[in-house]
Structures are given as C-alpha cells and as structure tokens.
Amino acid sequence: MSAPPPYRDYPYQVRYSYTTGAPLPSRITTSPTELLQLSVAFVVLTVDFSIILGYGSLLDRSLGYSALSLGVVAVSALAALTAFVAHEMAHKVAAQRIGAWAEFRYSPVMLLVSLLISFAVGVLFAAPGATVVRGMSDRREWGRTSLAGPLSNIGFSAIFYGAAVGTYAIGSTLFAPLLILAYFNGWFGTFNLIPFGILDGAKVFAWSKAAWAGAIVVAGALAAVTFSALYYGTPLIVR
Numbered sequence: 001m002s003a004p005p006p007y008r009d010y011p012y013q014v015r016y017s018y019t020t021g022a023p024l025p026s027r028i029t030t031s032p033t034e035l036l037q038l039s040v041a042f043v044v045l046t047v048d049f050s051i052i053l054g055y056g057s058l059l060d061r062s063l064g065y066s067a068l069s070l071g072v073v074a075v076s077a078l079a080a081l082t083a084f085v086a087h088e089m090a091h092k093v094a095a096q097r098i099g100a101w102a103e104f105r106y107s108p109v110m111l112l113v114s115l116l117i118s119f120a121v122g123v124l125f126a127a128p129g130a131t132v133v134r135g136m137s138d139r140r141e142w143g144r145t146s147l148a149g150p151l152s153n154i155g156f157s158a159i160f161y162g163a164a165v166g167t168y169a170i171g172s173t174l175f176a177p178l179l180i181l182a183y184f185n186g187w188f189g190t191f192n193l194i195p196f197g198i199l200d201g202a203k204v205f206a207w208s209k210a211a212w213a214g215a216i217v218v219a220g221a222l223a224a225v226t227f228s229a230l231y232y233g234t235p236l237i238v239r
C-alpha cells in the first residue's frame with residue numbers, strides 16, 4: 001500500500017529525512033525510523049500468520065503443526081517477508097527511482113487490531129501501515145509506483161506456486177508450505193488492487209484501467225488457484 005504524505009487527519013505520522021526544498025535523491029535510501037517501524041510490522045505480521053496457520057483455519061490442515069512450531073514460524077516469517085515487506089519495498093524503490101521521497105510508516109492501532117482478530121477468529125485482517133510518498137504529482141507516477149507492490153506479490157505467488165507443483169511432482173511434502181506462501185502473496189496482491197480508498201488499486205485504476213484490469217485478473221487467478229489447491233491438497237488441482 002502506498003499513500004501520500006500525511007495531513008492533519010491522516011493516520012500515518014512521518015518525519016521527513018530530507019530538508020524541505022532540498023533535491024530529492026534518486027538513489028535508494030532509508031532511515032532508522034523506517035527500519036524500526038518496518039521491523040515491528042514484520043514481527044507482528046509473522047505472529048498473525050503463525051496464529052492463523054496454527055489454529056482452526058483451512059490452511060492448518062496443510063501443515064498440521066501448532067502455532068509455536070518451527071515450521072509454522074518459518075513459513076509465517078517468509079509470508080510476512082514476501083507478501084508484506086517486499087510489497088512495501090517495491091513501492092519504495094519505484095518511488096525513489098524517480099526522485100520521490102518514500103519511506104514505510106506503520107499504524108500501531110491497526111497492528112494491534114490485526115493481532116486481536118487473529119487471536120479471536122483466526123483470520124488475517126491487516127493494514128499494518130503504508131509506504132508514504134512525497135514528491136510525485138501526476139497520475140502516471142502514482143499509478144506505476146502503486147502497481148509495483150502488487151506486481152511483487154504476483155511474482156512471488158507465481159514462483160511459489162511453480163515450486164509447489166515441482167515439489168509435489170517429486171513427492172516432497174514441501175509443496176504444502178509453498179502453496180501457503182503462494183496463496184498469501186496472491187491474496188495480498190488481489191486485496192491491494194481493489195480500486196477503493198488509499199489502496200493501491202485506486203491509484204492504478206486512475207492511471208490505467210488496462211494495467212489495473214490485467215494485474216487484478218492475474219493476482220485474483222493466482223489467489224483462487226492456490227486457495228483451491230490448498231483445499232484439495234494438491235497443486236495440480238486435477239489428479
């Protein structure tokens with residue numbers, strides 16, 4: 001998710017790393033604030049995924065371990081790293097490559113809400129924060145920067161699904177966690193492409209309806225196929 005810089009009523013607070021009026025750098029930069037907040041969000045999402053995978057969900061039948069097992073924690077960390085961290089960093093890199101200021105900022109309230117919902121019903125409801133961007137003005141720049149995150153999810157989902165098919169073909173049980181990683185990435189990409197509010201889809205849709213349609217169709221297809229594969233217990237769907 002990418003967002004414009006905060007105004008008085010905007011939930012993501014930001015302290016700019018560069019002085020106002022100075023040229024914005026085109027190289028990829030970060031700050032201690034971004035690294036800290038990104039790390040906190042990553043840890044919370046890893047806990048969210050661990051709770052969901054360990055207790056009472058559809059995905060639990062694929063792993064069959066408790067939320068505290070090493071396998072679940074490892075898969076959860078990879079899910080948070082690829083579906084969330086890589087998504088936000090794709091926004092950041094795309095924005096900074098064109099000279100805009102961009103850093104991730106978390107939402108403590110939404111991180112807490114995600115934990116409560118994961119504990120209560122075993123469902124992921126996460127809006128952990130956004131990559132805040134300053135220095136872009138036209139729809140094309142906003143659209144391409146916003147599309148970078150979901151494209152990262154699409155890429156990871158396709159890679160993990162391909163790996164799941166390969167490991168299933170050789171009889172390896174690794175296909176189950178790979179399917180889970182493919183599903184989470186497909187779902188994250190699809191959700192963020194919804195053309196509403198501050199979600200990426202709204203900015204992509206405003207820039208290019210063709211690009212938005214192509215991206216959401218591919219992301220949605222990956223989410224649907226991997227969900228079905230998890231449900232039936234085979235990435236090939238048809239035996």
